[in-house]
Amino acid sequence: MAQKAGLEPRQLEAVAILLLLGIFQSELGADGARAEASCGVASQARITGGSSAAPGQWPWQVSIIYDGIHVCGGSLVSEQWVLSAAHCFPREHYKEEYEVKLGAHQLDAYTPETEVRTVAQIILHTSYRHEGSQGDIALLRLSSPITFSRYIRPICLPAANASFPNGLQCTVTGWGHVAPSVSLQAPRPLQQLEVPLISRETCNCLYNINAKPSEPHSIQQDMVCAGYVKGGMDACQGDSGGPLSCPAGGLWYLVGIVSWGDACGAPNRPGVYTLTSSYASWIHHHVAELQPRVLPQLQESQPDINLCSNHLALNSAPAQGLLGPILLLPLALTLGLLYPWWEY
Amino acid sequence: MEIAVLMSDYRLAMPEGTMTWHIPCFLLATVALPSACLQFNPRPLEELGSDIGIQVFNQIVKSQPRDNIIVSPHGIASALGMLQLGASGRTKLQLAMMMKYNVNGLGKMLKRINKAIVSKKNKDVVTMANAMFVEKSSKLEAPFVARNKDVFQCKVWNVSFESPASACDSINAWAKNETRGMIDNLLSPDLINSALTKMVLVNALYFKGLWKSRFRPENTKKRTFVAADGKSYQVPMLAQLSLFQSGSTSTPSGLWYNFIELPYHGDSISMLIALPSESSTPLSAIIPHISTKTIDSWKSMMVPKRVQVILPKFTAVTQTDLKEPLKALGIVDMFDPLKANFAKISRSENLHVSQIFQKAKIEVSEDGTRASAVTAAILIARSSPPWFIVDRPFLFFIRHNPTGAFLFMGQINKP
Numbered sequence: 001m002a003q004k005a006g007l008e009p010r011q012l013e014a015v016a017i018l019l020l021l022g023i024f025q026s027e028l029g030a031d032g033a034r035a036e037a038s039c040g041v042a043s044q045a046r047i048t049g050g051s052s053a054a055p056g057q058w059p060w061q062v063s064i065i066y067d068g069i070h071v072c073g074g075s076l077v078s079e080q081w082v083l084s085a086a087h088c089f090p091r092e093h094y095k096e097e098y099e100v101k102l103g104a105h106q107l108d109a110y111t112p113e114t115e116v117r118t119v120a121q122i123i124l125h126t127s128y129r130h131e132g133s134q135g136d137i138a139l140l141r142l143s144s145p146i147t148f149s150r151y152i153r154p155i156c157l158p159a160a161n162a163s164f165p166n167g168l169q170c171t172v173t174g175w176g177h178v179a180p181s182v183s184l185q186a187p188r189p190l191q192q193l194e195v196p197l198i199s200r201e202t203c204n205c206l207y208n209i210n211a212k213p214s215e216p217h218s219i220q221q222d223m224v225c226a227g228y229v230k231g232g233m234d235a236c237q238g239d240s241g242g243p244l245s246c247p248a249g250g251l252w253y254l255v256g257i258v259s260w261g262d263a264c265g266a267p268n269r270p271g272v273y274t275l276t277s278s279y280a281s282w283i284h285h286h287v288a289e290l291q292p293r294v295l296p297q298l299q300e301s302q303p304d305i306n307l308c309s310n311h312l313a314l315n316s317a318p319a320q321g322l323l324g325p326i327l328l329l330p331l332a333l334t335l336g337l338l339y340p341w342w343e344y
Numbered sequence: 345m346e347i348a349v350l351m352s353d354y355r356l357a358m359p360e361g362t363m364t365w366h367i368p369c370f371l372l373a374t375v376a377l378p379s380a381c382l383q384f385n386p387r388p389l390e391e392l393g394s395d396i397g398i399q400v401f402n403q404i405v406k407s408q409p410r411d412n413i414i415v416s417p418h419g420i421a422s423a424l425g426m427l428q429l430g431a432s433g434r435t436k437l438q439l440a441m442m443m444k445y446n447v448n449g450l451g452k453m454l455k456r457i458n459k460a461i462v463s464k465k466n467k468d469v470v471t472m473a474n475a476m477f478v479e480k481s482s483k484l485e486a487p488f489v490a491r492n493k494d495v496f497q498c499k500v501w502n503v504s505f506e507s508p509a510s511a512c513d514s515i516n517a518w519a520k521n522e523t524r525g526m527i528d529n530l531l532s533p534d535l536i537n538s539a540l541t542k543m544v545l546v547n548a549l550y551f552k553g554l555w556k557s558r559f560r561p562e563n564t565k566k567r568t569f570v571a572a573d574g575k576s577y578q579v580p581m582l583a584q585l586s587l588f589q590s591g592s593t594s595t596p597s598g599l600w601y602n603f604i605e606l607p608y609h610g611d612s613i614s615m616l617i618a619l620p621s622e623s624s625t626p627l628s629a630i631i632p633h634i635s636t637k638t639i640d641s642w643k644s645m646m647v648p649k650r651v652q653v654i655l656p657k658f659t660a661v662t663q664t665d666l667k668e669p670l671k672a673l674g675i676v677d678m679f680d681p682l683k684a685n686f687a688k689i690s691r692s693e694n695l696h697v698s699q700i701f702q703k704a705k706i707e708v709s710e711d712g713t714r715a716s717a718v719t720a721a722i723l724i725a726r727s728s729p730p731w732f733i734v735d736r737p738f739l740f741f742i743r744h745n746p747t748g749a750f751l752f753m754g755q756i757n758k759p
Contacts, residue, residue: 070728072727085725087727131725132724132725176726180585181563181652181654182583237727238726238728240725240726241727260726
């Protein structure tokens with residue numbers, strides 16, 4: 001349940017800390033941040049692309065299990081909290097039936113590094129209504145705190161003002177389907193895939209290509225996309241709730257939470273993620289100790305509408321329709337102004 | 345999905361036994377009683393009809409537990425109904441007792457059911473064809489011919505069984521045409537005895553259903569199916585993530601099984617699949633528990649859920665001799681040359697049923713309509729849905745929901 005707290009002083013405090021952290025980080029530089037950071041550090045970095053991860057490569061990745069079956073992914077963000085997607089917790093499910101598996105690599109293998117916790121509390125965002133709606137985010141409190149290890153570590157939460165540039169290569173990980181209706185084969189090693197970030201505007205443009213009017217899909221304010229216009233590589237069923245991890249200043253940030261997509265890997269249908277930074281204050285409101293991290297300065301984001309522009313050129317009929325009145329309006333005004341003068 | 349046929353075949357009895365059975369009136373009254381109660385609702389009547397078909401199926405699978413068996417319960421009920429129209433005395437009594445209704449009082453209702461099943465409203469291609477092929481020389485009773493035509497839309501054709509090959513050819517050509525080529529080589533000439541066969545009764549049922557929500561061909565992949573013989577086979581399987589009605593329940597002996605409803609385009613016909621929850625539970629353990637009542641009870645237990653369905657793509661054809669299963673269920677006299685009484689079909693000749701068999705074919709494929717907007721809108725989330733994987737022997741039912749008629753049912757032990 002959402003608790004109401006006296007936010008004003010605490011919020012100020014948080015801002016102060018964030019500002020301090022920001023200064024601290026920018027002074028120390030990337031290596032310093034890595035040495036000091038309590039989040040976002042993976043033991044090994046590696047180029048990814050639809051392959052099996054190495055054990056411990058994504059130590060914040062957790063498996064959310066319902067009634068003994070893996071249903072979703074999640075990300076460890078502190079000793080006791082996991083961030084996931086709201087749609088992984090439908091109303092008819094019982095909280096008691098959920099388990100969180102941490103430090104897992106192969107879902108079907110049992111290793112001493114793996115820890116399992118039941119769920120003490122589930123906080124769903126109240127604006128989540130249905131698949132594809134806003135607010136597809138959930139906080140889970142583990143029944144007891146976890147001890148960090150090489151295989152179990154939290155990821156950094158980006159601050160509200162954090163912006164990651166379009167085209168940034170991020171990695172989505174999970175134990176979901178490897179193709180539509182094709183489950184990952186035993187022993188189910190964690191899969192990783194490098195996907196570039198796509199802006200919300202461009203993503204909306206892509207989702208409008210060959211869209212069925214009966215099935216409108218719109219990318220909301222609290223969503224971000226990642227993937228490929230040509231399709232083929234994407235997250236899929238079973239990956240929901242899992243992390244879209246992006247590197248910045250030597251640390252990994254939870255930029256997105258796997259949420260939805262039209263099929264998986266279809267052309268012009270990149271994966272849609274809940275934009276974690278837009279919930280920085282919601283997260284902090286519910287779990288005061290969860291401190292989003294201010295990012296070091298990243299490069300300026302370049303417009304990426306060109307990803308959708310080929311289609312804009314082809315489907316320019318409605319645009320031309322708009323262009324007409326826009327050109328005509330100044331012309332009419334000019335004529336209107338000239339008219340009284342002509343009368344003379 | 346495409347399906348077909350039933351056929352039954354009568355032959356002339358040896359002329360020596362002339363039966364004169366008189367049925368006590370009170371017995372007829374007992375048999376006729378349910379008909380009065382059923383006048384206004386087709387469901388109970390069709391369920392009685394389909395229940396006989398299901399009982400016949402249960403008998404068949406007892407002797408062939410490891411084969412693929414497909415029957416049309418509705419077709420069996422129709423064939424027995426046609427026979428009941430022509431039967432008298434104890435022959436009729438046995439039929440009516442078994443079927444739990446007397447066709448005589450229910451002609452209108454049966455006619456309505458038969459019409460509803462082939463109605464264009466279904467949007468599925470359901471063709472039901474009944475025909476009687478009669479030896480040119482036999483003198484048929486006109487009321488029987490007329491009633492059959494009215495209730496079962498049964499056509500009467502004249503053939504000469506004296507040349508089995510040409511009689512066979514014309515029957516097969518008719519069946520093939522009526523089932524749009526689905527049922528080929530229905531009869532072989534050696535089943536016709538030029539001296540004894542006077543009449544062949546054929547009931548053909550063909551169905552080509554399009555799924556309400558089609559399976560995408562690109563999602564069809566080879567997957568492992570563990571057949572009844574315990575061996576693993578790689579078979580193409582259809583896959584679809586969609587919103588389906590499904591549930592699970594247990595037999596009185598506590599064996600759990602899952603069921604799911606896959607609707608066809610038009611919504612009046614559905615395929616129901618039942619699958620034991622544990623792979624160690626044999627199909628034969630749940631079959632005796634299956635009846636129209638049981639299947640009706642699934643309805644109240646089903647909830648709509650997004651489910652990942654995996655279903656074999658297959659074609660199966662079975663031809664089943666119904667004589668022994670029917671005898672086991674107490675329909676004996678009509679097969680006995682000395683006891684059979686079909687005086688209403690022909691007074692001039694003594695008829696008995698020497699053979700009755702059914703041929704049914706089913707094809708399960710991807711074809712169907714695109715998912716509806718409502719379904720598509722809630723199928724974008726990327727959580728892992730529950731799976732309904734039909735990768736071991738299963739039961740299926742093709743049901744016409746408005747009437748409750750079971751057009752087909754089957755067990756598939758190896759697709």
